[in-house]
Amino acid sequence: MYHNGYEIKQKILSHTADVAILGLGYVGLPIAVEVARQGFRVTGIDVDASKVAMINKKLSYIPDVLGADLREVVKNKKFLATEDTSVLSSCDVIIICVPTPLTKTQEPDLSFVINAVKHCASHLRRGQLITLESTTYPGATAGEILNLLQKNSDLQVGDDFFLAFSPERVDPGNVTYNTKNITKVVGGITSQCTELASLFYKEIVDYTIMVSSPTAAEMTKVFENVYRSVNIALVNELMFICDQMGLDVWEIIDAAGTKPFGIQTFYPGPGVGGHCIPIDPHFLSWKAKEFGYSTRLIEIAAQINIEAVEYVVRKLERMLGEKNQSLRGAKILLMGVAYKRDIGDCRESPAINIMSRIISLGADVLYFDPYVPEVRLSSDLSVSCCTLTSRVLSSVDCVLVTTDHSCINYQWIVDQAQVVIDTRNVTRSLQKGQEKVILI
Numbered sequence: 001m002y003h004n005g006y007e008i009k010q011k012i013l014s015h016t017a018d019v020a021i022l023g024l025g026y027v028g029l030p031i032a033v034e035v036a037r038q039g040f041r042v043t044g045i046d047v048d049a050s051k052v053a054m055i056n057k058k059l060s061y062i063p064d065v066l067g068a069d070l071r072e073v074v075k076n077k078k079f080l081a082t083e084d085t086s087v088l089s090s091c092d093v094i095i096i097c098v099p100t101p102l103t104k105t106q107e108p109d110l111s112f113v114i115n116a117v118k119h120c121a122s123h124l125r126r127g128q129l130i131t132l133e134s135t136t137y138p139g140a141t142a143g144e145i146l147n148l149l150q151k152n153s154d155l156q157v158g159d160d161f162f163l164a165f166s167p168e169r170v171d172p173g174n175v176t177y178n179t180k181n182i183t184k185v186v187g188g189i190t191s192q193c194t195e196l197a198s199l200f201y202k203e204i205v206d207y208t209i210m211v212s213s214p215t216a217a218e219m220t221k222v223f224e225n226v227y228r229s230v231n232i233a234l235v236n237e238l239m240f241i242c243d244q245m246g247l248d249v250w251e252i253i254d255a256a257g258t259k260p261f262g263i264q265t266f267y268p269g270p271g272v273g274g275h276c277i278p279i280d281p282h283f284l285s286w287k288a289k290e291f292g293y294s295t296r297l298i299e300i301a302a303q304i305n306i307e308a309v310e311y312v313v314r315k316l317e318r319m320l321g322e323k324n325q326s327l328r329g330a331k332i333l334l335m336g337v338a339y340k341r342d343i344g345d346c347r348e349s350p351a352i353n354i355m356s357r358i359i360s361l362g363a364d365v366l367y368f369d370p371y372v373p374e375v376r377l378s379s380d381l382s383v384s385c386c387t388l389t390s391r392v393l394s395s396v397d398c399v400l401v402t403t404d405h406s407c408i409n410y411q412w413i414v415d416q417a418q419v420v421i422d423t424r425n426v427t428r429s430l431q432k433g434q435e436k437v438i439l440i
């Protein structure tokens with residue numbers, strides 16, 4: 001009945017294919033809503049019962065997903081959520097968006113993906129298209145994942161079922177680029193797999209680009225994040241040197257950025273955060289070892305980005321030292337704890353690392369972040385977001401700007417505070433109070 005994907009192709013083109021999304025987090029929920037908005041019937045599957053319940057109550061928990069869009073697709077019965085994986089057997093397209101963290105020894109932890117793929121394997125049937133969007137090391141889809149799918153099955157990839165890797169490249173909080181208008185890279189196990197996956201994504205997003213294999217697609221994704229990690233490390237290193245030489249690193253980066261070719265502007269900061277930049281480069285380093293190659297540049301970049309946290313702490317200590325104070329007993333207010341602007345994601349956030357470090361050095365720490373009501377530093381230590389008043393601002397020894405949320409009135413902050421250390425250059429264009437500000 002199925003001739004090289006004929007039936008699934010027809011279902012995709014007529015938008016009658018049933019789609020399952022495994023993992024409904026920062027990546028999975030936006031995709032699920034976008035696929036449903038294109039008229040496909042989508043079942044979202046998550047192990048987290050609270051997310052499933054929120055979706056079915058038509059409530060969005062991801063800032064990039066508009067409540068109105070979610071409400072519409074749930075109301076129109078184009079999208080429902082469940083914890084029950086048995087629905088996979090009736091789905092034609094399965095998209096996997098589960099987490100891919102590192103182990104304690106900085107090796108890829110594929111346990112979530114393996115778990116999800118095992119569910120797919122036990123419901124595998126002819127005609128299904130499975131795509132993995134979770135970031136992973138180059139070679140995972142064609143290796144471990146394909147093996148798991150074929151282990152207890154007579155079905156042949158490329159003939160009976162189809163498997164591809166298509167990395168998610170979304171940038172949470174970015175108002176210009178989103179799931180729909182970011183080009184989707186697609187690499188399948190066979191050319192038929194690539195073409196079918198690309199055909200599906202073309203119905204959802206504006207552009208797709210086909211590459212020769214899933215491993216090429218995996219390497220593309222990892223390279224993109226290595227590129228950012230290395231370039232951020234470069235400007236962080238420039239920041240360390242400029243500090244020693246009494247130069248303003250921001251001035252130099254802005255001046256260099258006026259060259260119309262050969263340079264792309266990256267900015268220094270308190271380090272890198274999120275589920276991508278601090279993690280994905282390790283996937284490549286780990287894989288490269290299998291080939292006897294040591295990814296020196298990638299590893300040193302990761303170290304430099306971690307050192308940025310210590311650099312900020314030293315800067316804070318130096319400023320306090322000039323007032324004959326030490327961190328012990330000093331009252332410090334962190335402005336922003338999310339890993340980047342205008343979102344509430346604190347995973348791997350450098351602000352959290354700074355917070356833990358200065359607490360361990362005896363500082364009395366408060367924070368304000370309009371997107372993060374509470375920060376859990378360990379199993380027995382949580383800090384709640386403070387109420388930001390002029391009294392709080394004037395009572396602290398230093399305001400440390402760690403995240404550059406755009407809804408904050410930085411002029412007001414500087415007006416009230418005694419001293420501000422600005423790790424994000426948000427105070428550069430303020431009209432007054434620059435004498436109270438120390439840029440990193």
Ligand SMILES: NC(=O)c1ccc[n+]([C@@H]2O[C@H](COP(=O)([O-])OP(=O)(O)OC[C@H]3O[C@@H](n4cnc5c(N)ncnc54)[C@H](O)[C@@H]3O)[C@@H](O)[C@H]2O)c1
Nearest residue numbers: 023024025026027046047048097098099100116134135168
């Ligand atoms: N967050 C980003 O900005 C971003 C960008 C590009 C790529 N990625 C990659 O996308 C993947 C997902 O990241 P995320 O940020 O969406 O993670 P997330 O933690 O926000 O979401 C993952 C979801 O998967 C669920 N889950 C875990 N195991 C499951 C299983 N077996 N079955 C069903 N659901 C399961 C979790 O409960 C969670 O809701 C990762 O590989 C990440 O590296 C993330």
